[in-house]
Amino acid sequence: MPARKKTTTKKSSAKKSAKVATGAVPPYGDPIRGAIARGDVQEMKNTAASARKWLADVQAALKELDGAIKKTGK
DSSP states (O other), X not given: OOOOOOOOOOOOOSOOOSSOXXXXXXXXXXXXXXXXXXXXXXXXXXXXXXXXXXHXXXXXXXXXXXXXXXXXXX
């Protein structure tokens, strides 16, 4: 029977950040309220900026949709 190979793994001694990095989050109530509850001013500013951008994008898309509806004449 062949002997098993020894495997070595390096353990990282670097501490992981307490914050979890996530992608874009739609600015519905929970993320906004969560940012407020945590009290992190930078997170609140980032969330507010993200929400404003998201709202502007949605408003632009809605304007396009209204234009398309008008073109159909129905």
